[in-house]
Amino acid sequence: DQQVKQNSPSLSVQEGRISILNCDYTNSMFDYFLWYKKYPAEGPTFLISISSIKDKNEDGRFTVFLNKSAKHLSLHIVPSQPGDSAVYFCAASWNTDKLIFGTGTRLQVFP
Amino acid sequence: EAQVTQNPRYLITVTGKKLTVTCSQNMNHEYMSWYRQDPGLGLRQIYYSMNVEVTDKGDVPEGYKVSRKEKRNFPLILESPSPNQTSLYFCASSLSSGGTQYFGPGTRLLVL
Numbered sequence: 001d002q003q004v005k006q007n008s009p010s011l012s013v014q015e016g017r018i019s020i021l022n023c024d025y026t027n028s029m030f031d032y033f034l035w036y037k038k039y040p041a042e043g044p045t046f047l048i049s050i051s052s053i054k055d056k057n058e059d060g061r062f063t064v065f066l067n068k069s070a071k072h073l074s075l076h077i078v079p080s081q082p083g084d085s086a087v088y089f090c091a092a093s094w095n096t097d098k099l100i101f102g103t104g105t106r107l108q109v110f111p
Numbered sequence: 112e113a114q115v116t117q118n119p120r121y122l123i124t125v126t127g128k129k130l131t132v133t134c135s136q137n138m139n140h141e142y143m144s145w146y147r148q149d150p151g152l153g154l155r156q157i158y159y160s161m162n163v164e165v166t167d168k169g170d171v172p173e174g175y176k177v178s179r180k181e182k183r184n185f186p187l188i189l190e191s192p193s194p195n196q197t198s199l200y201f202c203a204s205s206l207s208s209g210g211t212q213y214f215g216p217g218t219r220l221l222v223l
Contacts, residue, residue: 009151032209043115043201043214044154089154093209098144098169103153 003027004092006102013109019077021105023090030092035064035075038087080109113138115215117202123221124192132187132218134202142205143185147198160185161208192222
């Protein structure tokens, strides 16, 4: 039972355009959400997070949106750069319990 | 530099030969965890530890053991590896269980 789902295994975006990565979850108790970025041959690194009391969090080119009623969150990258090409994982937790990760989306930003 | 280190980074072994993957963090984190990453399955938690001498099973603990004798170290032990344990393994640590986790560089294991 996959509680956190990333239905798009891959996404290809032109440099300068917006990248939108999506994540859906099934457990309405989740209260903290994170996005991680992973380059080949490296461990995932934390990118941005949002708590359930907010619906948006912004950090530079990265913005995470949370729609609790739809149990959906998204990561927007504007403008996309070639260095953003990586695998992106969303993750969720509740009541400071363990993180549950999605299956990942591979983003490719081409010139 | 704050970091999580894992050793070895790459390992090829044969079925049944016991192995240990070490993990160490220098951030004084209480929570440590092991994950495996497999195609199409994302990151799945194997074992975790809330503090020294406190460990518990994650989602896929079968075939693995862990220990937490010191705060900074959290080794993953495969007593009798099997080919289905061929995977990419990550150790992670954080201040608390649901918080931001810091990952090691990964250990790619091939069991023949």
